[in-house]
Amino acid sequence: MTTARSLVLFVLAAVAEIGGAWLVWQGVREQRGLLWITAGLLALGAYGFVAAFQPDPHFGRVLAAYGGVFVAGSLLWGVLFDGFRPDRWDLIGAAICLVGVGVIMYAPRA
Template identity: 50%
Template sequence: MVQAAILFILAGLAEIGGGYLVWLWLREARPYWYGVIGAIILVFYGIIPTLQKFPSFGRVYAAYGGVFIILAVLWGWGVDKKMPDTYDWIGAAICLVGVTVMLWAPRQ
């Protein structure tokens, strides 16, 4: 469970961080190498989920989506300095519950 959480967090940071660098390059006229580094980081984002022990690609990526939402809210708060409101936190909590159900519900 801990390894799964760490991998989800690493994947999220890679996706958000890489995407953020590309965003800065294209939307805020940062140097082209922001985009290059962002693209390289996004490749790592594609690799990290393959290290998960869950057998289903769809389940891993669906659950990761919930983790991504939480990390994106935190990134916006910490990096973009946009304070999440109550509805952001409620939505993130709902996503976390969904991730927990998807990954660790008892199955046959």
């Protein structure tokens, strides 16, 4: 149950952070305006709260592992919302990052 909760929180954190950054990008770079920027800032703030609910008590471990989720999630976001097509190296890199997430967060510890 703890692992499932942790995985759900990683997905929610990725949606909040990547989505928030994308909204700010759209507001500034695509000139969609202040409403998009504000929504992005709110989503980025929500990311901080979601990350704080991870069951592991160590900030550094959670944020280091989340980095791998961010890499893979960013590529997926680009596919879904920007028409990005990752090449095999993008996919291999993302897979390596996700393996790192598994090692960092879910390896057995004494």
